Amino acid sequence: MTVDAPGPAGAESAAGEPVLRLEEVRKGYGSSLVLRDVTLEVPVHTVTALIGASGSGKSTLLRCVNLLEEVDDGGIFLDGAEITAPRVDQDAVRRRIGVVFQSYNLFPHMTVLDNITLAPRRVHRVPRDRAEAEALELLARLGLADRAGAYPDRLSGGQQQRVAILRAVATRPRLLLLDEVTAALDPELVGEVLAVIRDLKEEGMTMVLATHEMAFARDVADQVCFLDAGVVLERGTPAEVFGAPRQQRTRDFLRRLTEAGRL
Amino acid sequence: MTVSDDADDRPGDMAGGKGEDVTGGPPDVKATPAAYVPSARRIARERYRRARTRRSFAVAAVSSAATAAVLVALVVNAPGWQRTRATFLNAHYARVALPKVLDGLWLNLRLLVVCGAIVLVAGLLLAMLRTLRGPVFFPVRALATVYVDFFRGLPLIICILVCVFGVPALRLSGVTHDPVLLGGFALCLTYTAYVAEVFRAGIESVHPGQRAAARSLGLTTAQTMRHVVLPQAVRLVVPALLNDMVSLQKDTGLVSIGGAVDAVYAAEIIASRDFNYTPYVVAGLIFVVITIPMTRFTDWVAARMNARQSQGGAV
Numbered sequence: 001m002t003v004d005a006p007g008p009a010g011a012e013s014a015a016g017e018p019v020l021r022l023e024e025v026r027k028g029y030g031s032s033l034v035l036r037d038v039t040l041e042v043p044v045h046t047v048t049a050l051i052g053a054s055g056s057g058k059s060t061l062l063r064c065v066n067l068l069e070e071v072d073d074g075g076i077f078l079d080g081a082e083i084t085a086p087r088v089d090q091d092a093v094r095r096r097i098g099v100v101f102q103s104y105n106l107f108p109h110m111t112v113l114d115n116i117t118l119a120p121r122r123v124h125r126v127p128r129d130r131a132e133a134e135a136l137e138l139l140a141r142l143g144l145a146d147r148a149g150a151y152p153d154r155l156s157g158g159q160q161q162r163v164a165i166l167r168a169v170a171t172r173p174r175l176l177l178l179d180e181v182t183a184a185l186d187p188e189l190v191g192e193v194l195a196v197i198r199d200l201k202e203e204g205m206t207m208v209l210a211t212h213e214m215a216f217a218r219d220v221a222d223q224v225c226f227l228d229a230g231v232v233l234e235r236g237t238p239a240e241v242f243g244a245p246r247q248q249r250t251r252d253f254l255r256r257l258t259e260a261g262r263l
Numbered sequence: 264m265t266v267s268d269d270a271d272d273r274p275g276d277m278a279g280g281k282g283e284d285v286t287g288g289p290p291d292v293k294a295t296p297a298a299y300v301p302s303a304r305r306i307a308r309e310r311y312r313r314a315r316t317r318r319s320f321a322v323a324a325v326s327s328a329a330t331a332a333v334l335v336a337l338v339v340n341a342p343g344w345q346r347t348r349a350t351f352l353n354a355h356y357a358r359v360a361l362p363k364v365l366d367g368l369w370l371n372l373r374l375l376v377v378c379g380a381i382v383l384v385a386g387l388l389l390a391m392l393r394t395l396r397g398p399v400f401f402p403v404r405a406l407a408t409v410y411v412d413f414f415r416g417l418p419l420i421i422c423i424l425v426c427v428f429g430v431p432a433l434r435l436s437g438v439t440h441d442p443v444l445l446g447g448f449a450l451c452l453t454y455t456a457y458v459a460e461v462f463r464a465g466i467e468s469v470h471p472g473q474r475a476a477a478r479s480l481g482l483t484t485a486q487t488m489r490h491v492v493l494p495q496a497v498r499l500v501v502p503a504l505l506n507d508m509v510s511l512q513k514d515t516g517l518v519s520i521g522g523a524v525d526a527v528y529a530a531e532i533i534a535s536r537d538f539n540y541t542p543y544v545v546a547g548l549i550f551v552v553i554t555i556p557m558t559r560f561t562d563w564v565a566a567r568m569n570a571r572q573s574q575g576g577a578v
Contacts, residue, residue, distance in 0.1 A: 118490060
């Protein structure tokens with residue numbers, strides 16, 4: 001299996017076309033505006049880290065991309081095709097995008113193996129034995145093969161989140177969204193989850209991750225976006241955003257993190 | 264996609280292994296060769312705990328015996344006790360009534376099984392109809408809501424009367440006049456409304472994150488319902504469903520108002536012939552006796568499901 005194999009539903013995009021493109025995306029709840037005309041491009045095989053304080057719109061942005069939220073204005077494009085257009089098959093779009101949640105959201109009534117093989121079997125119609133063989137291979141690579149028959153409650157947080165990542169990539173998505181995937185973990189378990197994400201990057205997976213792990217963002221991201229009150233205030237390479245922030249608000253945010261010992 | 268097996272992977276593995284150890288064996292399993300000798304402190308603590316247990320047991324026994332004695336004395340010394348005992352607790356009439364009541368009970372049990380199965384399926388279907396989204400389904404949603412509101416509010420006895428006496432009055436050809444079938448139909452109408460509400464509560468109490476995770480994997484609404492929401496919802500509502508089934512079992516007795524001879528009606532026949540109410544007591548006790556194993560069975564099923572799914576033993 002390789003990451004850059006075209007997904008079952010997705011044709012390869014034209015050369016140079018980013019996997020994901022946001023064009024002046026606007027999203028509000030009632031009177032409060034959460035995303036204010038966000039524009040963003042995520043090229044293939046790159047990692048984009050969204051940083052910013054709680055409530056800055058990182059999670060909303062990811063939910064909009066996965067069509068769990070409807071945008072108010074602007075457009076989102078996956079491989080050049082607008083997915084926010086009317087009459088788009090939302091299930092087909094979601095089949096090409098993997099999501100990992102902060103609170104894992106594993107299905108508690110299924111074993112680890114069933115969690116991972118559910119989408120390949122039911123959505124992509126992969127025969128059970130092949131889906132299970134592939135899932136076991138993925139589990140084995142993370143040293144979790146012996147947990148295949150266990151229920152999620154029996155796993156540590158780090159193991160659960162690694163299984164959740166495997167579940168999201170088992171269908172070979174074109175794009176992987178990670179929403180604060182280490183925020184609910186005990187500090188000593190963060191490393192094992194970040195190691196998996198690092199491996200996925202090596203494999204060429206295109207990813208967008210919202211994160212509070214600044215050291216990790218600096219290390220693994222190709223592009224860092226600082227969101228503040230729904231606006232992409234600053235966008236650049238990790239060296240640019242962390243090393244020489246242009247905006248005062250970015251500097252304030254990074255200083256607060258430094259003072260809290262998080263940077 | 265491959266997740267490479269390089270050095271980056273190792274720290275993760277080790278952390279995972281460490282996590283297992285923490286949740287694993289008891290803390291006193293140190294790898295030291297010397298055998299564990301409980302300290303005097305532990306022995307004293309356990310002796311104290313045993314003494315407490317014995318004392319609690321003795322107190323409970325004495326207290327129960329005293330309460331029972333008071334209750335018995337109260338009843339036996341009541342001015343009408345002799346008369347009541349002769350009318351309600353007569354061994355002769357109990358023996359006479361038992362075989363007839365058991366004969367009638369067979370009807371109650373058949374009604375319970377058939378109506379219970381219909382009610383569970385129809386209730387689940389109705390609950391799912393009420394969760395459908397989209398304008399096409401508006402009439403379906405509206406009808407389901409009206410149905411539940413109506414039959415939950417309508418007293419069961421009126422529902423049965425209307426079905427048992429009203430349907431034959433229509434003189435429709437090909438429609439049964441059998442009071443058992445019509446009474447059973449009335450039971451299904453009312454209980455489906457109750458059970459649908461129980462299922463709907465279960466469906467709505469599944470965490471929204473579960474739905475989001477399923478949809479993000481590309482599952483359709485129907486697949487999400489079938490594979491993710493319903494299995495969790497059903498587990499949540501098993502105790503509430505049992506409650507409704509026990510209630511249904513008792514209400515099967517109401518089909519007797521249409522003339523069907525069930526356990527209650529069999530008792531009534533004897534009671535009104537001999538002016539002795541013992542058959543009612545016999546029928547009532549039998550109903551109690553058959554609900555108890557049902558309750559235990561459901562508790563056992565629920566406990567087994569939970570044990571399989573979570574590690575919490577006593578918690």
